[in-house]
Every structure is written in C-alpha cells, then in structure tokens.
Amino acid sequence: xxxxxxxxxxxxxxxxxxxxxxxxxxxxxxxxxxxxxxxxxxxxxxxxxxxxxxxxxxxxxxxxxxxxxxxxxxxxxxxxxxxxxxxxxxxxxxxxxxxxxxxxxxxxxxxxxxxxxxxxxxxxxxxxxxxxxxxxxxxxxxxxxxxxxxxxxxxxxxxxxxxxxxxxxxxxxxxxxxxxxxxxxxxxxxxxxxxxxxxxxxxxxxxxxxxxxxxxxxxxxxxxxxxxxxxxxxxxxxxxxxxxxxxxxxxxxxxxxxxxxxxxxxxxxxxxxxxxxxxxxxxxxxxxxxxxxxxxxxxxxxxxxxxxxxxxxxxxxxxxxxxxxxxxxxxxxxxxxxxxxxxxxxxxxxxxxxxxxxxxxxxxxxxxxxxxxxxxxxxxxxxxxxxxxxxxxxxxxxxxxxxxxxxxxxxxxxxxxxxxxxxxxxx
Numbered sequence: 001x002x003x004x005x006x007x008x009x010x011x012x013x014x015x016x017x018x019x020x021x022x023x024x025x026x027x028x029x030x031x032x033x034x035x036x037x038x039x040x041x042x043x044x045x046x047x048x049x050x051x052x053x054x055x056x057x058x059x060x061x062x063x064x065x066x067x068x069x070x071x072x073x074x075x076x077x078x079x080x081x082x083x084x085x086x087x088x089x090x091x092x093x094x095x096x097x098x099x100x101x102x103x104x105x106x107x108x109x110x111x112x113x114x115x116x117x118x119x120x121x122x123x124x125x126x127x128x129x130x131x132x133x134x135x136x137x138x139x140x141x142x143x144x145x146x147x148x149x150x151x152x153x154x155x156x157x158x159x160x161x162x163x164x165x166x167x168x169x170x171x172x173x174x175x176x177x178x179x180x181x182x183x184x185x186x187x188x189x190x191x192x193x194x195x196x197x198x199x200x201x202x203x204x205x206x207x208x209x210x211x212x213x214x215x216x217x218x219x220x221x222x223x224x225x226x227x228x229x230x231x232x233x234x235x236x237x238x239x240x241x242x243x244x245x246x247x248x249x250x251x252x253x254x255x256x257x258x259x260x261x262x263x264x265x266x267x268x269x270x271x272x273x274x275x276x277x278x279x280x281x282x283x284x285x286x287x288x289x290x291x292x293x294x295x296x297x298x299x300x301x302x303x304x305x306x307x308x309x310x311x312x313x314x315x316x317x318x319x320x321x322x323x324x325x326x327x328x329x330x331x332x333x334x335x336x337x338x339x340x341x342x343x344x345x346x347x348x349x350x351x352x353x354x355x356x357x358x359x360x361x362x363x364x365x366x367x368x369x370x371x372x373x374x375x376x377x378x379x380x381x382x383x384x385x386x387x388x389x390x391x392x393x394x395x396x397x398x399x400x401x402x403x404x405x406x407x408x409x410x411x412x413x414x415x416x417x418x419x420x421x422x423x424x425x426x427x
Contacts, residue, residue: 024235026098028074031058031392033067034084034091044087048080050272053248055080056237060274062265062359071098071237101392102236108398109232118142123195123401126187129159129229132194132221136164143201150218153288155226156243161289163220166200168213174425175300176416177293177375178219179365182253182305184227184238185394188383188404189306193221195405196412207413215416215425218300223365224253224285237394241283245270251277254307255361256286257368260319265360276363286365293373301424302416303369303378306408309393310358311349312382313338313411316370318354319362326376327353333377333418340414341407347384349411354380377419381408 036042042064049057054073061068072080084091095101110125118138121127127135139147146168153161167173180193197219199205200212211217222228226242227250240250248271255266258280262268266276281287293300315330317323324330330353338349351357354364370378384404385393396404419425 023233024237026071026102026237028096029098030072030074030077030093031095031098032070032072032080032091033094034070034089035067036064036089038064041087041089044083044089048083050267050269050275052076053271056273060265060359060361069094098392101395105236105395121194123191123198123405125398126191126401127194128232129222129225132190133162135194136162136197136221139164139197139201147201150292152220152223152292153285155224155285156241156283157226159225159229161220161223161225161285163218164197166197166212166217166219169216172299173214173216175216175218175296176302176304177296177300177369178217178304178306179223179289180221180306181228182223182365183307184224184231184240185236186306186308186383187228187231187394188308188396188401190221190228191401192306192383192405192408193219195401196409197221199405199409207417208409211413211416216299218296220289223289226285227253239273240275241285243283245275245278247271248275251275251283253283253286254365255363256281256283257290257363257365259368259371260317260362263319263362265318265362280363290368290372293369297373300373300375301377301426302419303366303373303375304412304415305364305366305380306383307380308383308396309385310382310387311347311384312358312380313341313349313351314354314357314366314380314382315351316353316367316378318360318364318367321353321355323353324370329422329424330377332422333379333415336418337379337411337415341411344407344410345403347403347407348386351382358382377424379415381411383408 036045045061049061054076056071058069108126110127112128112131118135121135137149140149148165150163150165151160152163181190199208227238230238240252242250252274255274255276261280262276267274341349366378366380369375384396
C-alpha cells in the first residue's frame with residue numbers, strides 16, 4: 001500500500017480560524033474516528049499526523065484496530081476522505097462542528113480578580129493561572145509555618161512554575177510529590193490538584209488529616225504555565241509548551257524527560273502534539289523542574305502526576321512492556337487505589353503499566369522520577385471522563401471538578417496507606 005502524502009506543510013495552513021489577539025475557533029471542524037486494520041494503514045495515519053496543522057489526532061497512533069479520534073479542518077475534509085478511501089482505512093464521522101463543544105465555555109471559568117481573597121477561590125469553576133498563583137501565595141500568608149510557596153522552575157515565556165509545600169510538623173516527614181497540568185488543555189488536572197491542597201489544609205475527615213499531619217507535600221498544579229495560559233487566551237486545544245520550532249510551536253513536555261527519551265511513542269516532527277523536542281530536557285520547563293525535583297532526592301517516596309482523560313491509573317514503564325522490579329508492590333497499590341476511587345461516585349478506573357495499559361510513551365515524568373530520584377512509587381492518574389464516552393474529553397464540565405477531586409483524594413488516601421504498609425515511607 002505504497003503511498004506518499006502530498007500535503008503542503010507551511011505556516012499558511014492554520015489548524016484553527018483566528019486573528020491575532022482573538023481566541024481560536026473550530027467552526028465546522030469535524031471529528032472522525034479512524035481505525036487502521038493493518039500496520040501499513042497505521043503507517044499512513046502516522047504520516048498524516050503532523051503533515052498539516054489542519055489535521056490533529058487526539059489519540060496516540062500506536063495500535064492496529066484501535067479507533068483514533070481525528071480533528072479535520074473544513075478545507076481539509078476532501079483530502080482526508082480521499083486518503084481514507086485510497087488506503088481503505090475505516091472511518092466514521094463523530095461530530096460535524098467541534099466548536100459547538102466550546103461555546104459558552106467562558107461561563108465555566110471564574111472571572112479573574114487580582115483583589116480576591118483566598119476564601120473566595122472555589123471549585124465550581126476553572127481558574128486562570130494568575131488567580132491560582134495568587135491563591136497559593138495567600139495560603140502561605142494564612143497558614144504561616146505550614147504552607148510555603150515554592151518555585152519549581154521557569155518557562156520559555158518567563159513565567160515561574162509555582163507550587164506549595166505543606167507540612168504540619170517541625171520535623172522532617174516523608175515526602176509526597178504531586179504534579180499536574182503538564183499537558184495544557186487538561187484543565188481538570190490542575191483543578192484537582194488545588195482541590196487536594198485545600199482539603200489537606202481544611203478537611204476535618206480523619207484520614208485526610210492524617211495525610212496532612214504525617215507527610216510533607218509538594219504540590220505543583222501547573223507544570224506547563226505557558227501552555228495553560230494559551231488555552232485560556234488563544235487555543236483551548238493546545239497541549240504542548242510554547243517554544244518555537246520553525247513554523248510550529250512547542251514540545252510535548254511529557255515526552256521530554258531524560259529517561260529513555262524518544263525511544264518509542266513520541267514524534268520527531270515539531271508540528272505534532274507528541275513532539276519529543278530536539279533532545280531530552282530541551283524545554284526549560286522540564287529541565288528546570290527536573291532540577292528542582294532532583295534536589296529533593298531522598299525526601300520524596302511517592303510521585304503522583306495528574307493528567308486527563310480516560311480514567312486510568314498508570315505506573316512505569318512507558319518505553320517498554322518490561323515491568324519494574326517492584327511490580328508486585330505496584331500492582332498491590334494499584335488494586336487498593338482503583339477500588340477506593342470507585343466507592344464514592346461509582347467511577348471505574350482501569351490501568352497498569354503505561355506501555356501496555358494505554359500506549360508506548362517514552363520520556364514521561366513518572367518514569368524519570370522512578371529512575372532518577374529514588375522514588376520507587378510513581379503513579380499517573382488519567383482523570384475523568386472515561387475514554388469510552390467522551391468526544392472531547394479535555395472539556396470536562398466544571399460541575400465535575402468537586403466529584404473528581406473527592407474520588408481522587410479517596411484514592412490517594414488509600415494509595416498512601418498502602419505505600420506506608422509496604423514500607424516505602426521512611427522518616
């Protein structure tokens with residue numbers, strides 16, 4: 001099935017309709033489901049990915065017989081359909097106007113208020129970056145000696161990667177590191193991280209109080225600040241960093257970490273969403289953030305990363321199907337964690353090692369943490385919604401922030417208890 005794509009790649013081909021200073025729109029952009037039934041057909045889809053920034057795959061292109069969601073601009077629909085037909089690739093139209101999913105989204109975002117007090121920050125809406133940063137800084141003033149604002153790194157556009165350190169003890173406690181928002185469009189991830197920060201400080205539930213009393217927490221809601229701001233100001237579907245690479249922008253910050261970098265499950269094409277970057281830690285975000293995490297070596301025993309979506313709990317590795325040496329402990333922690341997340345709202349999670357449970361993906365943060373900072377318990381939550389019922393899963397309604405936070409905290413509580421039983425936390 002020899003085939004060569006004859007699509008012109010250039011800056012003139014826009015994936016979205018926008019004017020400088022205005023938000024991108026996806027009017028009449030279609031979402032198709034495409035399924036390769038052979039390796040040759042899969043290769044066609046891989047060539048198509050990144051061939052034009054008017055065609056955007058929402059799923060990784062890794063497996064035969066797995067449906068993949070593809071966003072296609074109106075003017076590219078004839079080309080896309082011709083390629084599908086010529087190569088006999090099965091496809092189905094799922095949505096004829098992507099923009100319909102983003103109308104009135106401003107109602108889901110809290111208005112920015114530089115003068116707001118910490119107590120007005122709530123979880124009935126999503127928040128902009130600066131408001132979350134102001135909230136964390138106010139927490140440090142409201143909880144002196146317990147909350148410290150910490151700087152985890154810098155961004156290409158000069159922003160700071162801010163987080164909070166929470167400790168209720170004057171003595172050193174075992175550390176738990178929580179990172180969220182590394183993929184910009186996954187808004188539920190940072191929202192869940194801030195929900196957990198608030199619960200650690202205010203909850204009267206005994207099991208949550210134990211989490212706050214017995215551990216030192218390092219929580220970073222936004223590991224990709226530039227990208228997150230861009231999703232609010234310009235393009236809601238943006239995933240990567242914002243560093244320019246020729247006519248395209250950004251690398252995938254969760255394919256850029258220096259462990260088995262770019263060996264599998266990533267792209268060398270700067271125009272794709274899974275571009276690994278020109279080298280490991282090419283992005284200042286991952287490089288500076290990793291340096292901060294490395295400075296905590298020996299202090300953190302559990303590393304947690306929040307992503308969305310698919311309702312999965314994942315652990316190393318992403319570059320190989322070979323399991324980590326302590327895989328039996330991972331499986332034990334996994335079992336109690338997914339059982340706990342289901343109890344409150346009936347939300348079902350599945351998962352396992354990254355490579356087999358979702359897809360090959362080298363260069364991820366949890367693999368790097370497991371291999372480089374002595375953190376032998378390292379997990380990734382792919383939060384709501386499930387992959388089965390979500391057309392545009394990155395746009396989770398704000399009404400689901402609190403339920404997502406509740407069930408995720410239930411799961412983490414069970415996870416921490418099991419990790420403690422297994423002896424990974426040492427004072």
